Amino acid sequence: MxxxxxxxxxxxxxxxxxxxxxRSRSPAPATRAKSFPISRVLLYIVLILGSMxxxxxxxxxxxxxxxxxxxxxxxxxxxxxxxxxWSNYPEALxxxxxxxxxxxTFLIEVCVLTGVMLTSIVSAxxxxxxxxxxxxxxxxxxxxxxxxxYAVTLIPTFVMWRELGGxxxxxxxxxxxxxxxxxxxxxxxxxxxxxxxxxxxxAAYMDGGTPLxxxxxxxxxxxxxxLIVIGIFTFIDVWNDFLGPIIYLSDEKHFTLALGLATxxxxxxxxxxxxxxxxxxxxxxxxxxxxxxxxxxxxxxxLTGIKG
Amino acid sequence: MKRQQSGxxxxxxxxxxxxxxxxxxxxxIFTIGPITxxxxxxxxxxxxxxxxxxxxxxxxxxxxxxxxTFSQSMFVTTxxxxxxxxxxxxxxxxxxxxxxxxxxxxxxxxTIYYLPTIVPSIANTMLWLWMFNPDFGLLNSLLESVGLPGxxxxxxxxxxxxxxxxxxTWGIGNTVIIxxxxxxxxxxxxxxxxxxxxxxxxxxxxxxxxxxxxxxxxFNLVMSLIGTxxxxxxxxVMTNGGPNNATLFYVFYLWRTAFTETKIGYASALAxxxxxxxxxxxxxxxxxSKKWVHYEGGERS
Numbered sequence: 001m002x003x004x005x006x007x008x009x010x011x012x013x014x015x016x017x018x019x020x021x022x023r024s025r026s027p028a029p030a031t032r033a034k035s036f037p038i039s040r041v042l043l044y045i046v047l048i049l050g051s052m053x054x055x056x057x058x059x060x061x062x063x064x065x066x067x068x069x070x071x072x073x074x075x076x077x078x079x080x081x082x083x084x085x086w087s088n089y090p091e092a093l094x095x096x097x098x099x100x101x102x103x104x105t106f107l108i109e110v111c112v113l114t115g116v117m118l119t120s121i122v123s124a125x126x127x128x129x130x131x132x133x134x135x136x137x138x139x140x141x142x143x144x145x146x147x148x149x150y151a152v153t154l155i156p157t158f159v160m161w162r163e164l165g166g167x168x169x170x171x172x173x174x175x176x177x178x179x180x181x182x183x184x185x186x187x188x189x190x191x192x193x194x195x196x197x198x199x200x201x202x203a204a205y206m207d208g209g210t211p212l213x214x215x216x217x218x219x220x221x222x223x224x225x226x227l228i229v230i231g232i233f234t235f236i237d238v239w240n241d242f243l244g245p246i247i248y249l250s251d252e253k254h255f256t257l258a259l260g261l262a263t264x265x266x267x268x269x270x271x272x273x274x275x276x277x278x279x280x281x282x283x284x285x286x287x288x289x290x291x292x293x294x295x296x297x298x299x300x301x302x303l304t305g306i307k308g
Numbered sequence: 309m310k311r312q313q314s315g316x317x318x319x320x321x322x323x324x325x326x327x328x329x330x331x332x333x334x335x336x337i338f339t340i341g342p343i344t345x346x347x348x349x350x351x352x353x354x355x356x357x358x359x360x361x362x363x364x365x366x367x368x369x370x371x372x373x374x375x376x377t378f379s380q381s382m383f384v385t386t387x388x389x390x391x392x393x394x395x396x397x398x399x400x401x402x403x404x405x406x407x408x409x410x411x412x413x414x415x416x417x418x419t420i421y422y423l424p425t426i427v428p429s430i431a432n433t434m435l436w437l438w439m440f441n442p443d444f445g446l447l448n449s450l451l452e453s454v455g456l457p458g459x460x461x462x463x464x465x466x467x468x469x470x471x472x473x474x475x476x477t478w479g480i481g482n483t484v485i486i487x488x489x490x491x492x493x494x495x496x497x498x499x500x501x502x503x504x505x506x507x508x509x510x511x512x513x514x515x516x517x518x519x520x521x522x523x524x525x526x527f528n529l530v531m532s533l534i535g536t537x538x539x540x541x542x543x544x545v546m547t548n549g550g551p552n553n554a555t556l557f558y559v560f561y562l563w564r565t566a567f568t569e570t571k572i573g574y575a576s577a578l579a580x581x582x583x584x585x586x587x588x589x590x591x592x593x594x595x596x597s598k599k600w601v602h603y604e605g606g607e608r609s
Binding site for chain 2: 043044046047050051054055056058060061064072073075077119122123126127131132133138145147148151152153154155156159178179180186205210211212215236239240243246258262272276278279280283286290291294298301302
């Protein structure tokens with residue numbers, strides 16, 4: 001009976017984002033109980049003003065990307081482009097091979113995502129569920145490595161890839177993803193797996209299963225919310241990564257979008273509409289993904305933040 | 309039965325090690341190996357293309373006693389951290405308090421306040437570069453419209469770092485979300501008890517909300533401090549460390565030493581000094597934390 005209920009519980013977990021005890025427990029805030037209409041109104045005014053402050057740079061970005069060079073340099077500035085110069089986008093994006101940069105970024109994304117998904121799930125599983133000598137030591141080292149400034153490992157890692165002939169290839173950007181996928185991802189995935197009932201594993205072992213069976217039959221099917229969180233985080237990290245590409249990629253053929261945009265600035269220092277059009281283009285997919293996966297995204301941050 | 313059990317344990321161990329292999333190799337190749345190599349490099353005068361010779365602690369000695377660029381970059385970074393960490397934490401806390409009220413359209417507000425955080429840092433720097441433009445930028449035109457004099461923002465020594473601090477405050481979404489999660493897990497029975505005792509909003513805020521939030525504040529403080537000490541992109545893309553080294557962030561100086569001047573040995577020593585500084589700061593915060601961080605029963609699901 002116990003097994004049935006826990007299985008039901010677990011399949012419920014599959015349909016919903018990562019555990020969110022705080023939400024179900026109490027959304028009751030400190031000041032809700034006795035709020036007067038006036039303070040309500042004030043609250044909304046403050047929230048809306050704040051939102052406008054947050055959104056203003058975006059509006060500025062988009063309006064600048066749709067203006068002609070004569071209108072953009074008018075002072076005081078105008079807010080509505082006239083005419084809307086949509087041609088800025090195709091012109092900016094074809095003046096430099098952004099298509100190739102996109103393909104490069106996309107290729108790196110696919111390789112990194114595959115590596116992170118595969119190896120972080122396996123690593124998290126072994127740290128969450130299996131007993132082997134040295135497990136706690138290795139796990140502490142892994143967590144400790146998150147505190148290390150990247151500057152310390154940056155130089156020797158660069159030297160290593162230089163010796164191995166990895167400069168100007170995507171290898172240095174992809175390889176780390178295939179070795180555990182990063183301490184952060186392992187940590188996040190492990191936290192999630194600890195919430196999956198152990199009875200399910202034991203049932204599989206009773207039937208003569210191995211840890212591989214448990215991983216394949218129990219853990220992977222139930223871990224999709226955590227996988228989505230890790231997938232979104234990883235996708236955004238790779239898309240936004242700037243330091244990695246500037247260190248390892250010097251041949252323009254291999255540039256990623258972020259790197260392409262940075263060099264694009266040097267070429268178009270005064271063509272602000274083009275720069276803003278290119279920036280919005282790089283921003284757009286991230287915003288889209290964020291809106292699609294918003295719920296998972298925020299749960300993921302919450303999950304890691306609280307556990308830290 | 310016993311043999312069966314030990315067979316089970318052996319199987320678990322073998323599979324466990326096999327599954328841990330990628331992570332263990334990753335730790336060796338991308339963390340432990342580089343740390344060791346970095347330390348060895350820091351004791352040499354190695355420049356790419358040149359001979360490597362062992363010079364002991366000379367790099368460290370030079371950095372700490374003669375290198376004025378080092379002290380400038382340390383000053384810049386500390387200045388930036390002292391400005392952006394308290395400002396960011398306070399702003400994030402206030403936003404989290406507001407978002408913790410029962411308001412309509414909460415998820416829309418939450419999304420809006422989070423949105424700046426996901427902007428790719430390179431697009432972010434482009435955008436702010438344009439907003440900071442002294443002649444046609446958004447900020448000066450806003451100042452102008454209310455009759456205030458404009459500023460040269462990142463193009464003037466005295467306003468460069470304050471400008472970057474302002475820019476950093478735009479992207480505090482992560483901190484807000486973590487504060488929000490913290491606020492939502494403050495036990496309601498405490499508030500109820502305070503109400504029974506006739507406590508008002510201020511009492512509740514200072515005697516319940518703040519104390520219950522100290523672990524979250526602590527976490528965010530440590531994370532933001534570590535983050536700001538490693539700032540790099542703004543200096544690289546926006547200011548190139550200028551004007552007159554006013555935005556020469558530490559990691560930017562380190563990057564320049566390693567990858568432009570190819571002084572690998574010297575740059576490695578710089579990296580270790582950064583590591584040391586961050587560690588000392590973290591230990592300091594941890595050691596004072598006993599006085600102000602309260603853990604309720606020491607457990608949280």
